[in-house]
Amino acid sequence: MGEKPLKPLYVWIAMLGWTAAxxxxxxxxxxxxxxxxxxxxIGGRRLRGFVSGMTYAATTYSAFMLxxxxxxxxxxxxxxxxxxxxxxxxxxxxxVTFGPRFWIVGNWYGHITPPELLxxxxxxxxxxxxxxxxxxFMLIPYASVQMMGMGFLVEGITDGRIPFMAGVFIMAALSxxxxxxxxxxxxxWTDAFQAVTMMATSVIALLFTIYHxxxxxxxxxxxxxxxxxxxxxxxxxxxxxxGLTLPWAFFALTNPQVSQRxxxxxxxxxxxxxxxxxxxxxxxxxxISTLFGLEAAIIFPGLDNPDKxxxxxxxxxxxxxxxxxxxxxxxxxxxxxxxxxxxxxSLFARDIARNINPQISEAAERSMGRIVIVFLLAACIVFAWxxxxxxxxxxxxxxxxxxxxxxxxxxxxxxxxxxxxGALVSxxxxxxxxxxxxxxxxxxxxxxxxxxxxGLTLILFITVSLMTTPxxxxxxxxxxxxxxxxxxxxxxxxxxxxPD
Amino acid sequence: xxxxxxxxxxxxxxxxxxxxxYFVIGExxxxxxxxxxxxxxxxxxxxxxxxxxxxxxxSP
Numbered sequence: 001m002g003e004k005p006l007k008p009l010y011v012w013i014a015m016l017g018w019t020a021a022x023x024x025x026x027x028x029x030x031x032x033x034x035x036x037x038x039x040x041x042i043g044g045r046r047l048r049g050f051v052s053g054m055t056y057a058a059t060t061y062s063a064f065m066l067x068x069x070x071x072x073x074x075x076x077x078x079x080x081x082x083x084x085x086x087x088x089x090x091x092x093x094x095x096v097t098f099g100p101r102f103w104i105v106g107n108w109y110g111h112i113t114p115p116e117l118l119x120x121x122x123x124x125x126x127x128x129x130x131x132x133x134x135x136x137f138m139l140i141p142y143a144s145v146q147m148m149g150m151g152f153l154v155e156g157i158t159d160g161r162i163p164f165m166a167g168v169f170i171m172a173a174l175s176x177x178x179x180x181x182x183x184x185x186x187x188x189w190t191d192a193f194q195a196v197t198m199m200a201t202s203v204i205a206l207l208f209t210i211y212h213x214x215x216x217x218x219x220x221x222x223x224x225x226x227x228x229x230x231x232x233x234x235x236x237x238x239x240x241x242x243g244l245t246l247p248w249a250f251f252a253l254t255n256p257q258v259s260q261r262x263x264x265x266x267x268x269x270x271x272x273x274x275x276x277x278x279x280x281x282x283x284x285x286x287x288i289s290t291l292f293g294l295e296a297a298i299i300f301p302g303l304d305n306p307d308k309x310x311x312x313x314x315x316x317x318x319x320x321x322x323x324x325x326x327x328x329x330x331x332x333x334x335x336x337x338x339x340x341x342x343x344x345x346s347l348f349a350r351d352i353a354r355n356i357n358p359q360i361s362e363a364a365e366r367s368m369g370r371i372v373i374v375f376l377l378a379a380c381i382v383f384a385w386x387x388x389x390x391x392x393x394x395x396x397x398x399x400x401x402x403x404x405x406x407x408x409x410x411x412x413x414x415x416x417x418x419x420x421x422g423a424l425v426s427x428x429x430x431x432x433x434x435x436x437x438x439x440x441x442x443x444x445x446x447x448x449x450x451x452x453x454x455g456l457t458l459i460l461f462i463t464v465s466l467m468t469t470p471x472x473x474x475x476x477x478x479x480x481x482x483x484x485x486x487x488x489x490x491x492x493x494x495x496x497x498x499p500d
Numbered sequence: 501x502x503x504x505x506x507x508x509x510x511x512x513x514x515x516x517x518x519x520x521x522y523f524v525i526g527e528x529x530x531x532x533x534x535x536x537x538x539x540x541x542x543x544x545x546x547x548x549x550x551x552x553x554x555x556x557x558x559s560p
Contacts, residue, residue, distance in 0.1 A: 078534045085538040086517055089545045093513070096549050097506040100556070221531050229529035234521045241518075268557035275553060279546045287539060414503040482502075489555050 004315055005159035006322050012162070014323045015154075015330060018197070019174045022334075025193050026178045026186035033182040037362040040183035041112045041346035041369065047188055047264045049273025055191035056261045056274055057281040058198065058335035060091075060251070063149045065289045066202065066329045070313075071306035073293025077231030081290040083245050088282045090249040095262070095275045098253060101413050102262035103271050104484050113343075114259045114409070115351040121412040123471035124420035125355045127427075131405055132351035134431050135256050139340055140376065142398040144383035146337045147171055151384060153329060156311045157322070168384045171330070172377045175338035179345070179373050183366075184264065187338050194331035199281060201328030202288045208321055209295055209313070220295065228297045243448025247399035253409045254402040257336075257343040268488055341376045345369035397438035400450030404430035407461040413481060415465075416474040422465030430457030501552070517541060 038044055047055070072080040102117065111117050115135075119128035147168045154167030178190045214220040224232060253259055265271040296309040299316065303309060310329070314322040349365040349372070360368075404427050411418035434453030437443070444452060501509075517538070525533040 078538075081535055082517075082521060082538045085542045086514075089513055089517065089542055090510070092545050092549045093501075093506065093510055096552060097501040097503075224531060225529065232529045232531060232533065232535065234526035234534040238518075238522070272553045272556045276546075276550055279549060283542055283546060286542075290535075488557060 005161070006157045006314060006319055006326070008158045008161040010319055010323045011154065011158055011326065014327050015167075015170050018327050018330065019170060022174060022190045022193060023177055025189050026181045029186035029189040030182035033185055035362070037346075037349070037365040037369075038110065038112055039185075040366045041342070041350070042260065042263045043184040043188055045107065045263060046266045047185070047270065048266060049270040050277060051188050051192045052261065052265045052270055052274035053277025053281070054195035055188040055264075055335075055339070056258060056278045057285075058191035058195040058332070059257055059261065059339035060278070060336075061198065061282070061285055061332055062146055062336035063153070063329050063333035065285060065332060066292065066325070067149060067153065067307060067310050069286075069289045070293040070296065070310045071308070073231070073290045074297045074303070074309040075306040076236065077228075077233065077294075078290070079234050079236035079241060080293065081286065082234065082236075083241060083248070084286045084290070086245050087248040087251065088279070088286060091252040091282070092275070092279050094250070094252040095278070098409075098413070099262050099271055099275060100268065100485055100488065101481055102259065103265065103268065104481060104488070106263040111263065112260075113346050113350045114256045115347060118408055118412060118423065119351070121471075121474070121477055122408070122418070122420035122423055123473065124424070127408070127420050127423045128351040129355055130424055130427050131256075131408075132347040134401065134405065134427055135347055136344060137431070137435075138398040138401040139255075139257070139344060140379060141383065143337055143340045143344075143376070144380040146333045146340075147380050147384040148387060150330060150333045153311060153326070156308065157314050157326060165385065168381060171334050171337060172381055174334050175341060176373065176377045178334075178338045179342040180370050183342060183369075187335075187342050188264070191335045191339065194335040195281065197331040198328045198335075199285065201324045201331075202285065202292075205317070205321060205325045205328070206288050206291060209292070209317065212317070213295065213299055220291075220298075223298050224294055228294065228301075231294060231297055237446075239446045239448065239451075243451055246448075246454060247403040247450040250403055250406040251399060254405045255399070256347060257339045259409075260343050260346070337380075341373045341380075342369075344376055345372040348372040397435060397449065400438065400448070400453060401431050401434050403450055403454045404434060404457040406454070407458050411461070411465075413478060416478055417465055417470050418461070418474070419465045419468040419470045421468040422461045422463075425464045426457045426461035429460055430454075513541070513545060 033039055034044060036044065069080055069084060105111065105117055109120055111120065115128035115131035118131055119125045150171045151164035151167040154162045155164045178186050210217055210220050214223055251258065265274050292313065293309060296313055300312055303312065314325055346369055349369040353368055354360050354365065407426055408423035430453050433456055434449050437449035437452060443449065520537055521534045525537060
């Protein structure tokens with residue numbers, strides 16, 4: 001089958017029709033919304049397991065999966081699967097270990113953002129301000145790249161007949177309305193719709209392409225062994241594999257848009273379901289994405305730009321299927337963007353504005369969060385419009401830069417000697433060093449900035465903590481959490497009152 | 501999960517995750533080698549999580 005662009009009319013119908021469906025869901029979510037900052041930013045901690053799991057999945061898995069990961073597999077083979085599966089393994093283990101801890105402490109103290117937990121544990125509000133600032137610095141470019149990716153995709157699959165900025169604006173509008181309308185509840189509900197869309201469309205597309213191009217799954221495996229044996233071998237240098245994987249391995253803790261989701265399940269049973277549904281989703285979606293990359297490498301080898309493997313695939317399947325795959329990618333990108341701007345809105349209201357003026361009302365926090373969301377989307381549109389070359393570098397450092405929060409978060413629950421000074425020094429110097437290395441392209445001995453930055457952060461955190469005095473409540477905080485973890489194994493899954 | 505248990509499991513899985521593909525099966529040009537290995541390892545971790553969390557929230 002030859003390659004042909006998708007008809008713009010089909011793409012418009014798909015984008016606008018699907019956007020309308022998502023907005024209807026967001027409107028329905030608003031009817032359930034109650035007053036309060038907790039209600040707006042984390043759905044009042046009343047989300048059930050399926051919605052929690054799907055919003056976690058849709059937030060985590062962006063357009064990177066069906067565009068970037070497909071391209072990475074196309075270019076470098078099964079190492080891409082190893083990288084993504086290693087991320088998933090870490091995330092599952094981190095969620096099993098830290099999910100209950102975040103959930104219990106969040107319920108006790110009414111935390112809404114992850115930095116609030118750090119401020120509470122380290123008894124220092126500057127820790128929260130710093131964590132929020134690092135998150136803003138790293139995640140705004142990352143969110144902009146989501147928009148740019150969608151603009152390029154829309155433009156590419158229609159041969160330029162739908163302009164780049166049309167994709168950017170529609171994505172911004174859907175993400176914005178979803179987040180502004182009813183906060184976390186509308187984002188989570190639309191995320192669930194988007195996650196189901198992502199999974200259904202990718203499964204349909206994979207089955208079609210396997211049978212259409214190879215006749216059967218057996219035909220695909222034979223063709224892979226015969227035509228792309230080099231991609232089935234694992235030959236990534238350790239510097240590449242570890243440099244790429246390390247920041248993503250701790251993504252579940254360091255990225256506030258996902259760690260905040262550990263607060264949202266209505267019960268420990270819902271928390272468990274969130275972990276399980278997300279794990280199964282991630283497992284299937286990763287396999288599907290990498291299989292697309294291998295298929296593409298067999299069907300049309302030799303692309304100069306591997307990131308165009310999926311757009312090329314869209315041009316080689318029937319129009320209806322091409323539109324279906326496109327909707328799945330659009331869903332992945334918008335759900336990630338909506339979640340990021342909502343979380344950053346909550347970080348500004350709770351961790352920055354509230355620390356400046358502790359008397360601020362919850363209604364004002366919600367309003368402030370909404371204003372910040374609008375500003376963030378506007379900033380992302382401006383970034384996307386100008387398409388600065390630097391933004392790609394900045395966005396790639398997002399996960400590496402956020403890694404600097406990992407020691408402080410892990411130690412909050414496990415090391416009573418950890419101090420606010422250790423957290424502050426390690427986050428500030430670690431983030432600055434990691435950003436400087438990414439921006440200058442300085443990779444000492446071939447190892448990635450995330451590895452050097454992560455190592456420096458860990459050393460600074462331990463050294464400074466040992467040189468300073470931990471907060472008085474540290475031991476009690478950790479002991480109380482551990483005691484409650486044991487208790488929850490035997491008691492009904494309901495939120496418990498804060499201990500004395 | 502207790503911190504020590506988490507650390508032991510994480511380190512063990514990470515070592516297996518890296519050592520097998522790098523030193524044992526990385527050179528094999530088949531979907532039944534590294535591709536299957538990482539898929540199976542992740543599947544086992546998810547099964548472990550499902551079993552481990554089955555006690556969450558249950559009455560004694």
